[in-house]
Amino acid sequence: MPISTDLLGLQATLEDYARDFGLDFAEIRYEMLDYRMLNQVAAYDGFPTRYPHWRFGMEYERLSKSYAYGLHRIYEMVINTEPVYAYLLTSNQRVDQKLVMAHVCGHADFFKHNLWFAHTNRKMLDEMANHATRIRRHVERHGIDRVEDFIDACLSLDNLIDIHAAGIRRRPPAAGEADAVGGNGDSVHKLPAKDYMDAFINPPDFLAAQQQKLQEAEKQRQRFPAEPERDILLFLLEYAPLENWQRDVLDIIREEAYYFAPQRQTKIMNEGWAVFAHTHLMTEKAMTPDELIDYAEHHSGVVATAQGRLNPYALGFELFRDIEDRWNRGAFGAEWEACTDERTRRSWDKKLGQGRQKVFEVRRVYNDIGFIDAFLTEDFAREHKLFTFDYNDDEEQYEIASRNFKEIKKKLLFQLTNFGQPLIEIVDANYENRGELYLTHRFEGVDLDVPFAQDTLRNLFKVWGRPVHIETPTEEEGRLLFSHGPEGGVWRKLN
């Protein structure tokens, strides 16, 4: 349902304020939904149509149940498309809608300017609908059970993507290019030299080293894949013996995984930025005096931290505020870092006034990892009472483990690296010369969830068709190799 004229007017006013503030965004279209529709759209990750799959139904049930029992409600939702689509809940008061619109302006600005979103498909609305059609067609032809079973197998692997793939090229250049760069590759490449200098410029040991390099390169070429492959879904798409419809399904799952990746990479920043935007727009311009109480209540609800848990909205928002303040005061750089006198630090003010400029820059170039790494300072952690927690097996509860800044930062960054998912690569697709897939898990200090890993392996086997293996280091037992083949799953210790 389109929004009322009144709200359209409100939208125009707010967007003017937002532009004055410096935000810049694509056209925003609001849809008014009742809670049932809103729950549906939320279950569909913000899209009006998705392919048929039970997991959306599961999410819908969960949302509906918890809405019905007053456990939570969704105020707003916005998706990264062009034009930007955002949804409003019919039952919200006008001041809520105002707050939501101001918030959405922040998100829309972020989608447009944050570099991690630069590669995303802004026509995803159409793309999702196309995916739905394609999968429905496969379902009609092959039956829901077969297709769904395969979708489940793919979904089970959908975190095996290379989240940096959009930004860098890992694959060696294609064959034609390689020739151009490396020459004819077979004979040792001598440095150009006159005859009488040749023995000095190209001494025998140099040539021998070159020869060895070549041999290694040759060996490398025989390995397949030549470099460890992190985009496992792509690899499967290219090399797994799939039927056409299966390849299509896998392609869809992969495309959607990549579409959603930047949102997971910038959760703290994105939400923080939207709160930052709505705070400024509302408190400086948009709010009328009689809306103050309602606004304050909802804003504090958004940034509340419950039971010692980090709230990405609050963390991002406070960090942006901290950055703005520090760059206004000039509280950064070597001189600042060197200063240890608490009183000087507190009254530090170089009157630089670069705060606003800095936050806009930050929202453009960082993602969550960089954001936390660069701007989470010891002062900030202390001021906001951050701590790390761990599970205490004896007490069977989570307990505060430390308030040490280094620990906090390390843990936070670890959670953000690769979405807090294990780094897994394909190192050999022809293991033991039997066409078996060999994966390794790069150890980050935390063991894999073993039962889950074994089940995932079974799904990988379903896609790859030949036995699959994953090598994973564990803290207590050293390196383990889990395998799954036609006879089921087995595991053994390595060396």
Place this chain on the structure above:
Amino acid sequence: MILSIEQDTSRFRRIVRGQVRQNLKKYMSNGELIGRQGKDLVSIPIPQIELPHFRFGNGQGGVGQGDGEIGAPIGQGDPKDGNGKAGNQPGRHILEVEMTLQELVALLGEELGLPRIQPKSKNQIEGEVTRYNGLRRAGPEGLRHFKRTYREALKRQMISGTYNHERPAIIPIHDDKRYRSWKTYPRPDSNAVIFYMMDVSGSMSQRKKELVRLTAFWIDTWLKAHYPRVATRYIVHDSAAHEVDEHTFYHVRESGGTCISSAYELCFKLMRREHPAADWNIYAFHFSDGENFGDDDDRKCIQLLTEGLLPDVNLFCYGQVQSTVGRQFMDTLNEHIEDEKMATAKINDDDEIYDAIKTFLGKGV
């Protein structure tokens, strides 16, 4: 309007049926989980399926915010879900919500595929209901309808021009007063009575009674959802039968032989005297461990059932709990009686409660 996601939801439910069956069994076997808390609320998790992924094992902890000494416990449950940051796997927790008994019944019906009961039509009209849904000009002050009276007075003052904006006092006079009035409606009623009979002879252990209690809970819940009023009668027997209250029913322990016919006889007597089939939907459930004293008594039971009980009841069910003896009463029943009003089931452990309920209530009568 039907949402497109309903398709996914029903698909999910169908998938879960295999899985929720486990969950449902879990509730049913765990007495503590069911208990009626406060009004009629029980706690039930929302089913979640989580596809496997390569992910880290448990116990990685995280970062939080707030006051507290080192070593102080933080919030209940899994804090990882609360911070909602990138790097958290959602859906690892189960959200516990309170569910009303009605919803539980709906779930029970859905999961077990139980048909709804069609109460036997009873021509007889029983009782009447009073509804306050009218207005009168006269009545006791206690039933005065304040709002309507006020409105009438306001109307009168507006019309007569005595209403004063400056001093908007509304004073009703006698004619303005309105009183609530009631009407009585006849209410057709279909009542049900459940007879629970249980063998309490020496061989019925506490464990067996627990199984009976759990089964009875679900039967109660289901039947009460279909009848406005359900009376429950409890009969225990060893070699003789007595009527007891609910507490005694589940806790009494006697020794001695078993003479099932005594229970049937008592049940039949109570039915005749207090719950004539013309007025009542009658459900009879009998639980024992399958021992009975001799062929004579078996014959007597068969006779009582075929001539006395079965013609009058909607349903007669026999649940055989953890039987150990060779010759079992259940076999005797099945050999001699062929009646669609009778259902028999074995309940050897918690899991079989589920099947027993399905057998008993699956008939939809």
